Amino acid sequence: MKFTLLIQSAPIDSQSSATALRFARALLKKGHTIERIFFYRSGVHSANRLTLAPQDETNLPQEWQHLVSDNSLDAVVCIAAAIRRGIVNQDETARYGIEGENLLQAVELSGLGQLIAAATQSDRLVTFGGGG
Amino acid sequence: MKRFLIISRQSPYGSAAAREATELALACALFDQPVALLLLDDACYQLLPEHQPETIAQKNLSAMQQSLPLYDVDKIFVCQRSLAQRGLTLDSLSLAVTSLDTRQISALIRTYEMVINV
Amino acid sequence: MSDTTLHILNRGPNQTELLQHCLDAMTSGDALLLIEDGVYWSTAHFTEKLSGVDLYVLTADLEARGLKEPRGQSVDDDGFVDLTVVHSRSVSWC
Numbered sequence: 001m002k003f004t005l006l007i008q009s010a011p012i013d014s015q016s017s018a019t020a021l022r023f024a025r026a027l028l029k030k031g032h033t034i035e036r037i038f039f040y041r042s043g044v045h046s047a048n049r050l051t052l053a054p055q056d057e058t059n060l061p062q063e064w065q066h067l068v069s070d071n072s073l074d075a076v077v078c079i080a081a082a083i084r085r086g087i088v089n090q091d092e093t094a095r096y097g098i099e100g101e102n103l104l105q106a107v108e109l110s111g112l113g114q115l116i117a118a119a120t121q122s123d124r125l126v127t128f129g130g131g132g
Numbered sequence: 133m134k135r136f137l138i139i140s141r142q143s144p145y146g147s148a149a150a151r152e153a154t155e156l157a158l159a160c161a162l163f164d165q166p167v168a169l170l171l172l173d174d175a176c177y178q179l180l181p182e183h184q185p186e187t188i189a190q191k192n193l194s195a196m197q198q199s200l201p202l203y204d205v206d207k208i209f210v211c212q213r214s215l216a217q218r219g220l221t222l223d224s225l226s227l228a229v230t231s232l233d234t235r236q237i238s239a240l241i242r243t244y245e246m247v248i249n250v
Numbered sequence: 251m252s253d254t255t256l257h258i259l260n261r262g263p264n265q266t267e268l269l270q271h272c273l274d275a276m277t278s279g280d281a282l283l284l285i286e287d288g289v290y291w292s293t294a295h296f297t298e299k300l301s302g303v304d305l306y307v308l309t310a311d312l313e314a315r316g317l318k319e320p321r322g323q324s325v326d327d328d329g330f331v332d333l334t335v336v337h338s339r340s341v342s343w344c
Binding site: 001003008009014015016019022023025026027029030032124125126127128129130131 | 258260261268285286287308310311327328330331332334335339340342344
């Protein structure tokens with residue numbers, strides 16, 4: 001079955017990004033297809049490459065990077081939600097004349113249309129995090 | 133084509149939640165997917181008239197919501213119980229919306245393939 | 251396949267109204283999966299509130315919080331996936 005995953009909360013504020021990561025691994029293990037992983041709202045912090053974790057703690061962005069690149073998955077961060085929260089790639093630092101791109105390499109910055117397009121192509125949409 | 137139901141439970145301005153729910157509903161409509169918005173709990177407050185968010189340097193959510201019908205998000209639902217719990221009535225709201233009781237909300241959810249609590 | 255919904259709840263007893271919306275939305279054939287802080291609802295104290303619900307609890311979150319003997323059926327991550335497959339849509343209450 002084809003799945004789209006939507007992550008809406010930041011790793012540090014919610015367990016949801018970690019739950020989504022485990023769910024994604026279980027999906028692949030069971031032979032399902034991930035059409036797209038989409039990060040919206042504060043979920044975009046899951047794609048901050050500059051996140052640091054003490055050695056005995058999990059670095060979630062790093063884990064996402066591994067999962068996405070090892071399995072050649074499609075992962076997108078909502079551009080409107082991301083730039084408001086300071087998550088930018090090279091295109092955006094150039095566009096706004098700022099320094100310090102920090103988006104995970106395996107993840108793309110794009111519009112909400114990417115979530116909608118993926119959902120319409122999927123059998124299931126599973127949402128992690130969100131609310132207030 | 134998939135039918136999208138966007139659910140919001142947050143009041144405006146205290147966080148970006150209400151705005152990001154509205155933006156998602158608009159995006160669904162822009163990409164030609166049937167979409168409805170369901171407001172629960174404090175999200176009822178999104179529909180109070182006469183917001184003046186310039187006092188806190190924010191954009192007006194009502195203005196964005198007024199554009200929903202223009203983009204064919206013509207179905208906006210609000211939870212009857214949430215309204216009552218807050219002393220609100222339909223005629224005091226800034227948009228023409230439909231109020232639903234719990235049975236109707238339950239039935240509504242079943243008619244959408246993609247349901248997103250923002 | 252019948253048209254049923256998997257409801258996923260990730261908030262605990264701090265959010266009673268959220269649980270209420272979730273329970274109100276459930277109809278026959280639907281299931282409720284408690285994850286993250288939602289697993290606290292599976293403790294004995296809330297048995298009555300969740301009576302008659304087809305209830306599942308994510309094992310990892312349960313064990314992480316030192317909870318034992320939950321109401322409902324414990325599932326691992328694979329079981330979570332299976333539940334999303336069995337039901338025609340999922341609704342995350344958050």
